[in-house]
Amino acid sequence: NAGVMQNPRHLVRRRGQEARLRCSPMKGHSHVYWYRQLPEEGLKFMVYLQKENIIDESGMPKERFSAEFPKEGPSILRIQQVVRGDSAAYFCASSPQSRENTGELFFGEGSRLTVL
Amino acid sequence: GQNIDQPTEMTATEGAIVQINCTYQTSGFNGLFWYQQHAGEAPTFLSYNVLDGLEEKGRFSSFLSRSKGYSYLLLKELQMKDSASYLCAVLDSNYQLIWGAGTKLIIKP
Numbered sequence: 417n418a419g420v421m422q423n424p425r426h427l428v429r430r431r432g433q434e435a436r437l438r439c440s441p442m443k444g445h446s447h448v449y450w451y452r453q454l455p456e457e458g459l460k461f462m463v464y465l466q467k468e469n470i471i472d473e474s475g476m477p478k479e480r481f482s483a484e485f486p487k488e489g490p491s492i493l494r495i496q497q498v499v500r501g502d503s504a505a506y507f508c509a510s511s512p513q514s515r516e517n518t519g520e521l522f523f524g525e526g527s528r529l530t531v532l
Numbered sequence: 533g534q535n536i537d538q539p540t541e542m543t544a545t546e547g548a549i550v551q552i553n554c555t556y557q558t559s560g561f562n563g564l565f566w567y568q569q570h571a572g573e574a575p576t577f578l579s580y581n582v583l584d585g586l587e588e589k590g591r592f593s594s595f596l597s598r599s600k601g602y603s604y605l606l607l608k609e610l611q612m613k614d615s616a617s618y619l620c621a622v623l624d625s626n627y628q629l630i631w632g633a634g635t636k637l638i639i640k641p
Contacts, residue, residue: 419574420574451631456540456633457633458536458619458621458631458632458633458634459575459619459621459629459631460631461628461629461630461631472626472628474628475628507574507575515623515627515628515629516627518562518563518580518582518623518627520565520577520580521577521629522577523567523574523575523576524574525572525573525574526574
C-alpha cells in the first residue's frame with residue numbers, strides 16, 4: 417500500500433515561471449492538505465481539500481496560488497509567477513476522514529521548490 | 533494570536549531519557565499531536581492527546597495538561613535513530629492544525 421506520493425521532489429524555477437506540485441494521497445483517502453515549511457520554521461497550513469471541493473483555503477495567499485483535487489488524478493498546488501519568497505518545502509498530507517474526526521495525517525516526503 | 537512554543541534544539545546521550553516540552557496558546561483546543569521528522573523526510577505520527585494525562589506507547593510517552601496549555605514528549609532508552617526533529621501541533625477550534633517550529637534532537641553516543 418503506497419504512501420502519499422509527491423512529485424517532483426525537487427523543482428527549480430526562475431522568477432516569473434509557474435510551479436506545479438502534485439500529490440497522490442494514500443489509497444482510500446479522500447482528504448488532502450497542503451502545508452508549506454520554511455527552514456527552521458513550523459509547517460504552515462495552506463489549504464484543505466476533498467475530492468472536487470476546496471473546504472478551507474484560509475492559509476493560501478490570495479494571489480498566484482491555487483489548488484485543486486479533481487475527481488480523478490492527483491491534487492495539484494499551482495504557483496504562478498513565482499518569486500524568491502516562494503522557495504520552500506511543500507508538504508502534502510492525506511487522511512481517510514474529515515479533520516473534525518481528528519485522525520492522524522499521513523505525509524508525503526515533500527516537494528522542494530527553489531526559485532532562482 | 534496562536535502560538536506553539538518548543539525548544540529549538542536539545543542534545544541527549546544514547547540510552548538516556550529526554551523530555552521535549554511544548555506550550556501552546558490557541559483559539560480553542562481539539563487535541564495535540566506529536567510528529568517525528570527526520571531531515572529531508574516526511575513527518576510521521578507519534579501520538580495524539582485530547583484528555584489530560586499520560587499516554588504511553590513503547591519507548592515514547594506523551595503528556596497533556598489542558599489547564600496549563602502544556603504537553604511533553606518523553607523518549608526513553610534513546611537510540612541513534614531517534615535523532616530527528618519533533619513537531620508539536622495543536623488542533624484549534626476550527627480543526628486547523630497549528631504547528632510549532634519543531635525541536636531538533638541530537639543523540640550522542
